[in-house]
Amino acid sequence: MKLPETSDTIAALATPPGAGALAIIRISGPAAFSTASSFLAPAQRDPEHSAARLLSVKNGPALVDRAVVVFFRAPASYTGDDTVEITCHGSPYIIRTILNLAVKSGARPAEPGEFTLRAFLNGKMDLAQAEAVGELIAAGSAGAHRAAITQAEGGLSAEVRGIRTALAGLLAEIEARLDDSYEEIPALETRAFARRAAAARGKTLSLAAGFGAGRGIRDGVKVVITGAPNSGKSSLLNALLGYDRAMVSRRAGTTRDTLEASLDIDGFSILFTDTAGLNARAASPLEREGIKRAEKAIALADTIVLVKDASVKESPGDRRAERETARLALKGTRLLRVLNKADLLTGKSRRAPGCLLVSAKTGDGLPKFKAALVAEQKKVFRDGAQAVVTSARHFAALSGAAAELAGLEAVLKKNRPPLELAAEHLRGALAALASLLGETTPEEVLGNIFKNFCVGK
Numbered sequence: 175m176k177l178p179e180t181s182d183t184i185a186a187l188a189t190p191p192g193a194g195a196l197a198i199i200r201i202s203g204p205a206a207f208s209t210a211s212s213f214l215a216p217a218q219r220d221p222e223h224s225a226a227r228l229l230s231v232k233n234g235p236a237l238v239d240r241a242v243v244v245f246f247r248a249p250a251s252y253t254g255d256d257t258v259e260i261t262c263h264g265s266p267y268i269i270r271t272i273l274n275l276a277v278k279s280g281a282r283p284a285e286p287g288e289f290t291l292r293a294f295l296n297g298k299m300d301l302a303q304a305e306a307v308g309e310l311i312a313a314g315s316a317g318a319h320r321a322a323i324t325q326a327e328g329g330l331s332a333e334v335r336g337i338r339t340a341l342a343g344l345l346a347e348i349e350a351r352l353d354d355s356y357e358e359i360p361a362l363e364t365r366a367f368a369r370r371a372a373a374a375r376g377k378t379l380s381l382a383a384g385f386g387a388g389r390g391i392r393d394g395v396k397v398v399i400t401g402a403p404n405s406g407k408s409s410l411l412n413a414l415l416g417y418d419r420a421m422v423s424r425r426a427g428t429t430r431d432t433l434e435a436s437l438d439i440d441g442f443s444i445l446f447t448d449t450a451g452l453n454a455r456a457a458s459p460l461e462r463e464g465i466k467r468a469e470k471a472i473a474l475a476d477t478i479v480l481v482k483d484a485s486v487k488e489s490p491g492d493r494r495a496e497r498e499t500a501r502l503a504l505k506g507t508r509l510l511r512v513l514n515k516a517d518l519l520t521g522k523s524r525r526a527p528g529c530l531l532v533s534a535k536t537g538d539g540l541p542k543f544k545a546a547l548v549a550e551q552k553k554v555f556r557d558g559a560q561a562v563v564t565s566a567r568h569f570a571a572l573s574g575a576a577a578e579l580a581g582l583e584a585v586l587k588k589n590r591p592p593l594e595l596a597a598e599h600l601r602g603a604l605a606a607l608a609s610l611l612g613e614t615t616p617e618e619v620l621g622n623i624f625k626n627f628c629v630g631k
C-alpha cells in the first residue's frame with residue numbers, strides 16, 4: 175500500500191459520524207489556515223496560536239453555524255503541520271457542509287489515520303507511540319488502557335532506546351578495533367563484552383516475553399471452557415458472569431453450539447467460550463458438530479479451563495478431555511484445571527493437586543479462580559514493567575533483535591572471535607529495534623498500520 179501524499183491539506187470529522195451535541199472537524203496541512211479562513215467570519219488572517227475563538231461558519235452569505243475554532247501553528251500541533259480544529263454543532267448536515275466547504279477551498283478528505291501518520295512523519299512521535307494512539311482509542315478495559323497510554327507516552331520506546339544505546343556502544347567498540355589497522359587500541363575484553371551483550375539480550379527477551387500476556391491485555395484473554403459432558407462447564411460460566419447466560423441441565427450434552435460471553439475481571443477483559451462436552455460417544459450429529467466447534471475453539475484459546483466433576487471418580491470422559499486438550503491446544507496455551515461441584519464432596523473427597531476446587535452452585539472458590547484467570551496479565555504490570563508489548567509487530571522486532579544477540583554471543587564464545595561477524599550481528603539487532611521505532615520501516619508496513627485507524631485520527 176502506498177502512503178498518501180503528505181504535502182497537501184487534509185480535512186476530516188474527528189468525532190464519530192451521526193448526530194451529537196458537538197462535532198469536531200480537523201483540517202491540517204500547509205494551507206489549513208487559509209482553507210478554514212475561506213469560510214470563517216470574521217476572517218482570520220493571522221490567527222493566534224492555540225486560542226479558542228467563537229466564529230461564524232459561512233456558506234457564501236448564509237450562516238451555517240457558530241463554532242469554536244482553534245488554530246495550531248506548525249510545529250506545535252498534533253500533526254506538526256498547521257492545523258485547525260472546528261467544534262461545531264453535531265448535525266450531520268452541518269458537518270457535511272463544513273467538510274464540503276473545506277474541500278471546495280482546496281483540502282482533500284483525509285485517509286484513515288492520516289493525521290497520526292503525519293505526526294509520525296513529522297517526528298512528533300515514533301512509530302510505537304503512533305500505534306499506541308490507535309490502541310488508546312480502541313482500549314476497552316483498564317488494562318488495555320494502561321498498556322496503551324504507557325506506550326503512547328513513550329514507555330516502550332524508552333525501553334527500546336535504552337537497549338539500543340547499549341548495543342550502539344558495543345558496536346562502536348568493535349568498529350574502533352576494525353578500523354585500527356595499527357593495533358593501537360587494546361584487544362577486546364571478550365568476557366566483559368559478552369556479559370554486556372547478554373544483559374542487553376536479557377532485557378530484549380524480557381520485553382518480548384510480556385507479549386503473551388500483553389496480547390490478552392489489549393484484545394481480551396480468550397478463555398475456553400472444556401471438559402467431559404455434565405462436569406458443570408455452563409454452570410461455571412453462569413456463576414462467573416453472575417447471570418444465566420448458558421442453559422444448564424442434568425442431562426449430558428446440553429451445550430451444543432459454542433457460546434461466548436465477556437467479563438471484566440480486575441480491569442482485564444476476558445472473553446469466555448462455553449463449549450459442548452467432549453463426549454466420545456456423541457450420539458447425534460448435532461452433538462458431534464458441537465464437539466467439532468469445541469475443538470476449533472480450543473485451538474484458538476489463550477487459556478483453557480478444563481472442568482471435571484469433583485463429586486465422582488475421574489471418568490474416562492475426564493481422561494479423554496485431558497487427551498483432547500493436549501492434542502488440540504497450541505503451544506504456549508495456558509491450562510487451568512478446575513474441579514467443580516465442590517459442594518458435593520464428602521469425606522472421601524477427590525484429591526487433585528494443581529486443580530482449583532470450586533462450586534458453581536455455591537460460588538466457593540470462584541474468587542480464586544477469577545484471580546487465576548488474570549494472573550499472567552496482572553504479573554506483567556506488577557513486575558514494574560514500564561511497557562507491555564501488545565503488538566505482534568513489536569514482538570517480532572524484539573525477537574529478531576534477541577536472535578541476533580544470541581548469534582553475537584555464540585561468535586564471542588569462539589577462540590579469537592571474528593569481529594566482523596560480531597559487528598554484523600549487532601547491526602542486525604540495531605536494525606530490528608529501529609524498525610520497532612519506525613526509523614527504517616518500509617512504506618508498505620506503515621500503510622498497513624495506519625489503514626486500521628479511524629478517519630480523523
Ligand SMILES: Nc1nc2c(ncn2[C@@H]2O[C@H](COP(=O)(O)OP(=O)(O)OP(=O)(O)O)[C@@H](O)[C@H]2O)c(=O)[nH]1
Pocket residue numbers: 402403404405406407408409410421422423424425426427428429430449450451452514515516517518532533534535536
Ligand atoms: N451440586 C452441584 N451441581 C452442579 C454444579 N455445577 C453444575 N452442577 C449441575 O451439574 C449438571 C450439569 O451442569 P451443566 O452446567 O449443564 O454442565 P455442562 O458441563 O455444561 O454440561 P454439557 O453442556 O452437557 O456438556 C446440572 O444439573 C447442574 O445443576 C455445582 O457446582 N454443584
Ligand SMILES: [Mg+2]
Pocket residue numbers: 407408409420421422428429448449450451
Ligand atoms: Mg454446557
